[in-house]
Amino acid sequence: MSDDMIRLVTIGRIFRWRWRFLAIVAVVGALVGYGASVVFPPQYTASASVLLPGQWEERQLLTQVDIATSSTVVDRTAAKLGWSGVSGSELRDLVSAKAADGNIITISGTSGTPERAQQLSDLLAKEFVSFATRLAGGSAGSTATTGLDDLRQQVVETNRRISELAKASDPGQSVESVQARTALEKLSTSLAEAMTKLNEADPATAKAGMAVMGPAARPTGEAPPTRMQLVVGGALLFLLLGVVGHLVAARMDRRLRTEPEIAAALGSALLGTVEVPEERHAHRPRDGGNRGLFRRVLGIDTRWEPRAPQRAGDEAGRRIRYGRVCARIQDRRPHPRRLLTVVPQGDEIALRAAEQLVAVAENDPSPSSSSGERPMLRVVEVSVDRPTVPDRDTESGALVVLSAGSWTAEELSGIAEACADARHEVVGIVVADRVRALPARSAGPPADDAAPALAARGRATGGSA
Incomplete structure (x- = not known):
């Protein structure tokens, strides 16, 4: 007989002869779980989604997740909520954020009632969008934006000069004149495409387009662990401890058998x-x-x-x-x-x-x-x-x-x-x-x-x- 079969037989013998004791132990564990649910009241979690348009790398999304749960955003949220006895440091333990597929940041808030959980997640998402937009338009961002505007003006001026050169070139149909006009047109097209890509890569433009994808849905159920989960978990935990205790006692048994x-x-x-x-x-x-x-x-x-x-x-x-x-x-x-x-x-x-x-x-x-x-x-x-x-x-x-x-x-x-x-x-x-x-x-x-x-x-x- 294998060791696994012996163990199953042993556990079956424990349940056969000690089922009453194990049942009492499971009931005690369920009562302990119920007591824990009374000490720790139920919590509700609501989530709001923020869309980040444009192209974002994974590390950039993680940076936005950190910004969403930063002390600045949480403190501003706590100040606007005005909940008595809840400071920014306490609120930081009740919020979370994660990056989802499609450049979406999911922001979650947990509270004692569904209404407060919904209010917390909505306000936190708004504060995150406001802070991220303001951060993109800071002093460093202003310098970068000024440099990009100068570059755009230079590109526009270059395109104008290319057009003038193309018009001033030999209007004839010689091979040299046609090749010169064709080269100038290709150069103008390349500059226009480069300028389009530069506008798409502008971080200020991208971050300015952040939007909250609707209000958070009001939660209908408790956040885990629920009261039922605590009761069932306590019963199973105590039952497992009872079986393990019997096995340990059998292992340490010194009664003579031969x-x-x-x-x-x-x-x-x-x-x-x-x-x-x-x-x-x-x-x-x-x-x-x-x-x-x-x-x-x-x-x-x-x-x-x-x-x-x-x-x-x-x-x-x-x-x-x-x-x-x-x-x-x-x-x-x-x-x-x-x-x-x-x-x-x-x-x-x-x-x-x-x-x-x-x-x-x-x-x-x-x-x-x-x-x-x-x-x-x-x-x-x-x-x-x-x-x-x-x-x-x-x-x-x-x-x-x-x-x-x-x-x-x-x-x-x-x-x-x-x-x-x-x-x-x-x-x-x-x-x-x-x-x-x-x-x-x-x-x-x-x-x-x-x-x-x-x-x-x-x-x-x-x-x-």
């Missing part, structure tokens, strides 16, 4: 692995009090990364495995003395496996053991936070039953130390594994011992021993 690791943490031998038919919420910790209620409401009392249950065998096969474990227990403790069966508190799968072991040990002798005697087991749940095991009384050791992937090495080491403090030797370890329960078959009448009696279990809580 039998050798569990045996090494408890410092004892593995006696076998038994199967427990899957039940709904069998891996749900049984927390009490307000904390447990809070976890159940949020849906975080259910583990989202349990190992996928294997296909279960029949009831006879499971009883054989329990019987073999009992035989190994009896081989390690040949004398028929009681054993303390320690189960981590909250491990429902291990508790059911321990109860089944007690039932099998009480009802089925162990013919494969050396003595043929039955081990006597007493189940005790021990808190992993502050493990305390009852002191040694009639028991000759402790048997630890737990499920894989539920506890860390530190927690299991604490249970082993608590057993040692209570003078219990850890005889062995039994790992309980979930399996899919097969549908019941209506064969014959059930056996007399098909319904195992549940063992009375104790509870050990308190401080460290």
Whole structure:
């Protein structure tokens, strides 16, 4: 299986087991987005277009964009608007300009109402055209214009002289006279074309032709981000953070999942692995009090990364495995003395496996053991936070039953130390594994011992021993 498929399966498992928690997180994110929309009121943006006739290079258009949003133009706009509490520096953050195709400068203004946004963009466009025209007609522009006028007069005078020379030339039809007149006419035409191009390239003429292409359209919708966008964005952001948090927690998870690791943490031998038919919420910790209620409401009392249950065998096969474990227990403790069966508190799968072991040990002798005697087991749940095991009384050791992937090495080491403090030797370890329960078959009448009696279990809580 590829890594991508594994990741998709993992994310699907998160949504399957933690959908309630993720839904609550998404609602919280939506509320945060709504609160942000209240703190930051909606804004509206209107745009006006200014046409620049003639030929303009790209860098010249960018220069005009900078002029449109310059401090001079914005300050003049703010002074004419006369909005209370809005200065030129504050207004500069509410306006923008960009160059569009066709020598068009689009000027945009943003405000809290559609009317004010339209008024701002229209007045800013007018001030830009006025300032650009005045800038083109400045002192430097006046000098350039005077030079161009002198040049035009010289061209006109030259054309007049050429016409006089053409008339004064030999009116005959000789080849030389015709060529002279033709050359003078071409020279006059070239001067006229050059003068036309010079007039078209005159920056003062071009800039004087700037025009606002109609009033700005009044905006009908809010400028992004809208309130709906903030709400949806907050929900999606918090949902993504929730999924990422689960993935990070899974990456940092230190719970032991293999039998050798569990045996090494408890410092004892593995006696076998038994199967427990899957039940709904069998891996749900049984927390009490307000904390447990809070976890159940949020849906975080259910583990989202349990190992996928294997296909279960029949009831006879499971009883054989329990019987073999009992035989190994009896081989390690040949004398028929009681054993303390320690189960981590909250491990429902291990508790059911321990109860089944007690039932099998009480009802089925162990013919494969050396003595043929039955081990006597007493189940005790021990808190992993502050493990305390009852002191040694009639028991000759402790048997630890737990499920894989539920506890860390530190927690299991604490249970082993608590057993040692209570003078219990850890005889062995039994790992309980979930399996899919097969549908019941209506064969014959059930056996007399098909319904195992549940063992009375104790509870050990308190401080460290």
